[in-house]
Amino acid sequence: MGWNPWNAFRTDVDETKVREVAKAMVDNGLAGRGYRFVNVDDGWALKRLPDGRIRIRDSMFPSAAAQGSVTGTFKPFTDYIHALGLKVGLYTDIGRNTCAQRWDAESPNLPVGTVAERQVGSYGHAVQDIRTIFADWNFDYIKIDACGVADYTPDVAPVKAGLYQVAAPLIVRGNIPASDPREVEHLYAVLGDAVHKWGGEDATMSICAWGEALSPLWGKARGNLWRTSPDIEFTWQSMLGNIDSVIDGALYAGPGHWNDPDMLAIGHGDFDAAHLTEARAHFTMWTIMASPLLLGYDLRKSPAALLDIVGNPEAIAIDQDPAGNQGVPYRNGAAMIVVRTLSGQGARAVAFFNRGAVPIAASVSWAQLGLKPGTAATVRDIWTKRDRAAVSDKISVNLPAHGAVLLRVTGKPSNPAAAWLDEMPARVNVAVDGLTQATALPMGQFPVRVGATPDGLPIRANGKEAQRGIGAFANSRLEIRADRAFRRFVVAPAVLSGQQPVRFRVYADRKLVREVVAGPAQAAVPIDMDVTSAKIVELVALAPSGPARPPMIAWGNARFLR
Numbered sequence: 001m002g003w004n005p006w007n008a009f010r011t012d013v014d015e016t017k018v019r020e021v022a023k024a025m026v027d028n029g030l031a032g033r034g035y036r037f038v039n040v041d042d043g044w045a046l047k048r049l050p051d052g053r054i055r056i057r058d059s060m061f062p063s064a065a066a067q068g069s070v071t072g073t074f075k076p077f078t079d080y081i082h083a084l085g086l087k088v089g090l091y092t093d094i095g096r097n098t099c100a101q102r103w104d105a106e107s108p109n110l111p112v113g114t115v116a117e118r119q120v121g122s123y124g125h126a127v128q129d130i131r132t133i134f135a136d137w138n139f140d141y142i143k144i145d146a147c148g149v150a151d152y153t154p155d156v157a158p159v160k161a162g163l164y165q166v167a168a169p170l171i172v173r174g175n176i177p178a179s180d181p182r183e184v185e186h187l188y189a190v191l192g193d194a195v196h197k198w199g200g201e202d203a204t205m206s207i208c209a210w211g212e213a214l215s216p217l218w219g220k221a222r223g224n225l226w227r228t229s230p231d232i233e234f235t236w237q238s239m240l241g242n243i244d245s246v247i248d249g250a251l252y253a254g255p256g257h258w259n260d261p262d263m264l265a266i267g268h269g270d271f272d273a274a275h276l277t278e279a280r281a282h283f284t285m286w287t288i289m290a291s292p293l294l295l296g297y298d299l300r301k302s303p304a305a306l307l308d309i310v311g312n313p314e315a316i317a318i319d320q321d322p323a324g325n326q327g328v329p330y331r332n333g334a335a336m337i338v339v340r341t342l343s344g345q346g347a348r349a350v351a352f353f354n355r356g357a358v359p360i361a362a363s364v365s366w367a368q369l370g371l372k373p374g375t376a377a378t379v380r381d382i383w384t385k386r387d388r389a390a391v392s393d394k395i396s397v398n399l400p401a402h403g404a405v406l407l408r409v410t411g412k413p414s415n416p417a418a419a420w421l422d423e424m425p426a427r428v429n430v431a432v433d434g435l436t437q438a439t440a441l442p443m444g445q446f447p448v449r450v451g452a453t454p455d456g457l458p459i460r461a462n463g464k465e466a467q468r469g470i471g472a473f474a475n476s477r478l479e480i481r482a483d484r485a486f487r488r489f490v491v492a493p494a495v496l497s498g499q500q501p502v503r504f505r506v507y508a509d510r511k512l513v514r515e516v517v518a519g520p521a522q523a524a525v526p527i528d529m530d531v532t533s534a535k536i537v538e539l540v541a542l543a544p545s546g547p548a549r550p551p552m553i554a555w556g557n558a559r560f561l562r
C-alpha cells in the first residue's frame, strides 16, 4: 500500500510535491491506515556518468545536490520520508532506456547528454545501480520497468534518428512467441539477486513488464509484485481490461508475492470525485483481488469523499487479510461475483460488481461461499458500514450501473472438517505449469486455475461436472503448503482433453504416496490418502511429452480433511 506520482504528475515529479504528498498522507490519516510506501517513478535520472554512476536530476530534487559529489545523493530525501514513518521507493528499467524516454518524448525532464549518457536504465549496471539505490541512498522498494527491451527496435523513429541505441526486442507486446521470456526473466533475476543482496530480505521489488513475456507466471520467483496488464488509463473500459488480466490468477498470488493490475486510477477521469460509484467499484475489485493498493492522485488536495473510499478500514482489512488469498470469480453476464476466503473460520469477503451501464441484480449462494445451507451468516456491508439482516441460503443485491457491493460474510462452513484447495489459493505454488511455447496463452489466461480448465471451461471429477477443484495442463506440478495441519487429502483426478493417458501422482514431503492413471474416456480412481505429518503435498500430472500441447486435467473436488 502506498502512493506513486506517475498517474498524477508523470515526469513532472519534483521533490516538493513528493514530500508534501508524503506529509499529507500522514496528516490525513492514510498512513495510519496502512499506506506506507512513497515511490518515485520515472524522471529522476539526469545522466549516466563515464564511471557508470547515475547523476540525479537535482533541479527536480534539490536536496540531492551535494557538495563535492558528481552524482548527488537521495539520502536527505529518503531520510525525510523515513522520518515520517514511511518507506520509500525508486524506479529503473531492465533495458538501457526507460519508458518516458520513448513515450513522454516531449517531457522537459528526460535524461540529457550523449546516447551513452542518456542510458539511465540498469542494463549492464544492475549491481552498481541497485547497490547505490539500496545501500547508499537507503531506498526500500524498486519498480523495474521493461521499455528498454521492448520499445527501442530499429524501426522506431528516434532510434532510426540515432537518438537511442538499438535494442533487440525481448518483448514484443501481445506476442509471446516473438518475445524472449527466458531472457526477460534472466534480466529480472540479476536485478532481483542484487536487490536481496543490497536491500536485504525486506526490500520490495516490483516487476513492471505489463504481463508480457509470461511475467505473471515467473514473477513470484523474481519479485514481490508483477504487473499483469498495460498501464491503467482513467476510463472504465481500461480498468475492466486490467481486472480481466488478473482475475483468474488466484493460484499465483499469496503473502509476499502479488499479481499487480496497476496503480489505482481513483481521483482521475472516470474515477474522480464526481464518479464515486465507479471509484468505489474500482477499489472494491482491487481489495477482493488482493491487489497492491498504490494511490496515484494528488493527495495534497483530496476530496473527503475519495479519502472515505481509499481509507475505508474494513475494505483495507480485506485487501490486507493475512491469509493472502486472491478472490475467485463467478461470472453471470455483466455481473462478476468474486469470493475471497479470509483468515478465520467461516470468514469470506464477497464482491458483487456490475461491469455494465445498466442496473442489474446479482446473488451468491451458500454453495458458492462454501457455507452450510440453511445456517445463518452475519453479513457486513463494507461501504454502507451496516450489518445486513442475517440470511441462511443466499445473498442478493441490486447493483446500479458500474456499481459494486463489498461484503464480509461470516458463517458455518459446509463441512468444518474439510479445507478445499479452491479456498486456499495462497497455499498453492504452481511449481511447474505444463506450459510450452506451443501452449503459450493469451494475456489474462493462467495455465492453472481454480474451478476451471486453463481455457475457462468447467472441470470434471468422477465423470461429472465438478463444483470445486483445480484445472491445469498435464506435465505440471503443484506444491501445497499443508503445514501438518491436515489428516487426509482427497481428490478425484480427471483427464479433460487429448487422447493420451495421464499419470497422476501425489507426494507427501517428496515421498510418492499414490499414483493413478486415467484416459479421457475413463474416470480415474479417486485418491484418499493420509497426510498427517506432511508439510508439503505435491500434485503431479504427467503425459508423454510431444510437440502438441499437453492434455488438460483437473484435480477435481480436491480437499484436505482435518
Ligand code: GLA
Pocket (backbone or CB within 6 Å): 006, 041, 042, 098, 099, 100, 101, 145, 208, 210, 231
Ligand atoms: C511504464 C510503466 C508505468 C510508468 C511509466 C514511466 O509505462 O508501466 O507504470 O512507470 O512507464 O515512464
